Amino acid sequence: xxxxxxxxxxxxxxxxxxxxxxxxxxxxxxxxxxxxxxxxxxxxxxxxxxxxxxxxxxxxxxxxxxxxxxxxxxxxxxxxxxxxxxxxxxxxxxxxxxxxxxxxxxxxxxxxxxxxxxxxxxxxxxxxxxxxxxxxxxxxxxxxxxxxxxxxxxxxxxxxxxxxxxxxxxxxxxxxxxxxxxxxxxxxxxxxxxxxxxxxxxxxxxxxxxxxxxxxxxxxxxxxxxxxxxxxxxxxxxxxxxxxxxxxxxxxxxxxxxxxxxxxxxxxxxxxxxxxxxxxxxxxxxxxxxxxxxxxxxxxxxxxxxxxxxxxxxxxxxxxxxxxxxxxxxxxxxxxxxxxxxxxxxxxxxxxxxxxxxxxxxxxxxxxxxxxxxxxxxxxxxxxxxxxxxxxxxxxxxxxxxxxxxxxxxxxxxxxxxxxxxxxxxxxxxxxxxxxxxxxxxxxxxxxxxxxxxxxxxxxxxxxxxxxxxxxxxxxxxxxxxxxxxxxxxxxxxxxxxxxxxxxxxxxxxxxxxxxxxxx
Numbered sequence: 001x002x003x004x005x006x007x008x009x010x011x012x013x014x015x016x017x018x019x020x021x022x023x024x025x026x027x028x029x030x031x032x033x034x035x036x037x038x039x040x041x042x043x044x045x046x047x048x049x050x051x052x053x054x055x056x057x058x059x060x061x062x063x064x065x066x067x068x069x070x071x072x073x074x075x076x077x078x079x080x081x082x083x084x085x086x087x088x089x090x091x092x093x094x095x096x097x098x099x100x101x102x103x104x105x106x107x108x109x110x111x112x113x114x115x116x117x118x119x120x121x122x123x124x125x126x127x128x129x130x131x132x133x134x135x136x137x138x139x140x141x142x143x144x145x146x147x148x149x150x151x152x153x154x155x156x157x158x159x160x161x162x163x164x165x166x167x168x169x170x171x172x173x174x175x176x177x178x179x180x181x182x183x184x185x186x187x188x189x190x191x192x193x194x195x196x197x198x199x200x201x202x203x204x205x206x207x208x209x210x211x212x213x214x215x216x217x218x219x220x221x222x223x224x225x226x227x228x229x230x231x232x233x234x235x236x237x238x239x240x241x242x243x244x245x246x247x248x249x250x251x252x253x254x255x256x257x258x259x260x261x262x263x264x265x266x267x268x269x270x271x272x273x274x275x276x277x278x279x280x281x282x283x284x285x286x287x288x289x290x291x292x293x294x295x296x297x298x299x300x301x302x303x304x305x306x307x308x309x310x311x312x313x314x315x316x317x318x319x320x321x322x323x324x325x326x327x328x329x330x331x332x333x334x335x336x337x338x339x340x341x342x343x344x345x346x347x348x349x350x351x352x353x354x355x356x357x358x359x360x361x362x363x364x365x366x367x368x369x370x371x372x373x374x375x376x377x378x379x380x381x382x383x384x385x386x387x388x389x390x391x392x393x394x395x396x397x398x399x400x401x402x403x404x405x406x407x408x409x410x411x412x413x414x415x416x417x418x419x420x421x422x423x424x425x426x427x428x429x430x431x432x433x434x435x436x437x438x439x440x441x442x443x444x445x446x447x448x449x450x451x452x453x454x455x456x457x458x459x460x461x462x463x464x465x466x467x468x469x470x471x472x473x474x475x476x477x478x479x480x481x482x483x484x485x486x487x488x489x490x491x492x493x494x495x496x497x498x499x500x501x502x503x504x505x506x507x508x509x510x511x512x513x514x515x516x517x518x519x520x
Contacts, residue, residue: 019068020044020273021197023204027255027314028280030099033245033322034217035255038103039204039238041196045069046231052168053081053121053128068271070195073225073234076135080128083172083227084116084161087136087144089184090220092241093469100332101464104222104237108448108467111182113147116161118170129175140223141187147177150372151447153407156395158368158452158465163226163233178370180445180470184221186210192221195236203269204277204305207261208238216240245322253322256315265312268305277303277314288317334359335414339449339468346428346476351377353422353449357414364454367422369408370447373399374429375473377406381425390420401429411454433478440480446471 026038045066066074077085088106106112113133117125129152137144153176165172189210193200200206213219219240226233244255257264268275279289279301291314293301305312336356343349357363371377376399384391390413399406414420437444451466 018046019066020046021068021269021271022274022276023269023272024274024276024278025204025207026103026278026280029253029255029282029316030241031325032098033243033253033324034099035242035244035260036099036102037240037242037260039208040103041205041236043069043197043234043236044231045233048232050083050118050166050227050232051078051081052166053118053123053170054168056081056121056123068197069232069234072139073195073223076132076139077225077232080117080132080135081121082115082117082128082132082225083165084163085132085223085225086112086114086162087140087223088112088220089140089142089182089188089222090218091184091214092216092218092220094218094241094467096333096466097329097331097336099241102239104224104239105464106222106467107218107220107239108178108180108450109470110178110180110445110447111142111144111147112176112178113144114159114174114176116165116172116174118166118168118172120168120170125173125175133177140191142184143179143182146179146182149403151179151405152177153370153397153405155368155370155407155409157366157409158450162224163228166227176370178447180447184219185214188221189213192223192236192238195223195234197271198269202267203272203275204265205269206265207257207263209261209263212242212261213238213240216242251321252318254315254317257313258315265305267309267311268307272306275305277305277312279303279314279316282316286319290315290317331358333466334453335363335365335451335466337449337451337466337468339471341426341446341471341473343428343474346474347430349426349428349473351424351426354419355412355414355422355451356419357416360416362416363414365412365414366452366454367408367410367412368450368452370449371399371406371408371426372444372446373401373403373405374431374444374475375399375406375446376427376429377408378425378427379408383423385421385423386418388415390414391422428473428475430476433480436475436477436480440477443472443474446473 020043022042024040028036030036086106088108089111090107090109093109094102094107113136115129115132117128119125133144133147154174155176159174159176189208193205193208196205198205200208222237224235224237226235242260244253244259245251247259279293281289281299281301283299289301294304295302303312303314335358338354340352341349342352355365377396379396391410392413393411395409397407412420448470449468453463455463
């Protein structure tokens, strides 16, 4: 046993020089009684760098030997020479005004995928982008193959790289696509957990109970791959907003690992360099946190679960019932957005955006609107209802039917405590009956708009994106019951004619004579 422990310690020390795994759970009680939980699993591959696309023609890439780094994901990144990758799968509407900003900004409804890749090599960026989304679709059991050229865009300013781009002397390009109709479920969570070193057998990942995760008011999973001077980092995150009042069938705001996830942390992940639980303490009121935290700093209680024996069931308890703060409706974010698609016809409509600045200072926002080709903007009808010219740097990419979506990008300037209304007419496409989805009467889901606050120097680096809810558009839909009626009528006529002709051709008619006494 002693030699086994020494060997395991030596192996962990050696592996720690090249690969590191850290996990963290942040829990925050919201003012409407809900609880926001954010899991973050980080795997760092030290001294590694993205693959130069010019080397894709050679098969001598030996960077597939990993211990903690997920092998299947690493093979995909090397195969398609991806420098930076972001994938999110979310369900529900994130309430910015009541919940504030999330820990991970990618909370758009449905699936969103974006990647930075360098130009050059035997295959183009578009070919590698096609292979990347198909490979990720197979890895996560998601409909990412639907993120084809009809949903792919290349925004100029809205999504800068979160990490660093290698200086290869090659230009890097962005590919971005979203699919609001995609739903996240257990078949996406299972391959997600397989990317972790300890899977869901130990550590904080044991709390990811699918029955509680997908029962939350809002939930989502994300994959982020960055490159920085230390190496290549893969960050896997899970976010959810639970309602302990609804779960406990009482008016108590109390929560614990057992009530939120129906599980406890039984044992730590043995290969985790750090395993941390951070509880945001309420700013007011009487409450009790159990057990005693390792330390408290800046209004947060920290629990270090690294190599800690025993099970953990962290909880926060309030002495009285929860009272909804009806009087406190102040938004928790610097600005609020309302987005609508107004229409009384099936061929035209109007897109309306109402942005309110909730602070005293001037606010500059980068506004990105991506629409599939079934919705076309009339740019000459764009109107800003304000006394000043508050829109600038307009960039518009025309959609191409059956080939490319439309992209509208601009900068909105809002003075302190002001409201801006932006409206623009749109035209709805008339589709062939073969282009409608199976649930055509429900309508088409449109991707959310993205707002990015700009710094004073106009940079979007390290700024949080703001996602609006998705929209539902009603297109001109044929009466799909008519083909059924025609088929039924046609089949009846064919059966009648065929039966009559078949009887005439196959039956033999003879005359039977009867005698007077009734015998033959």
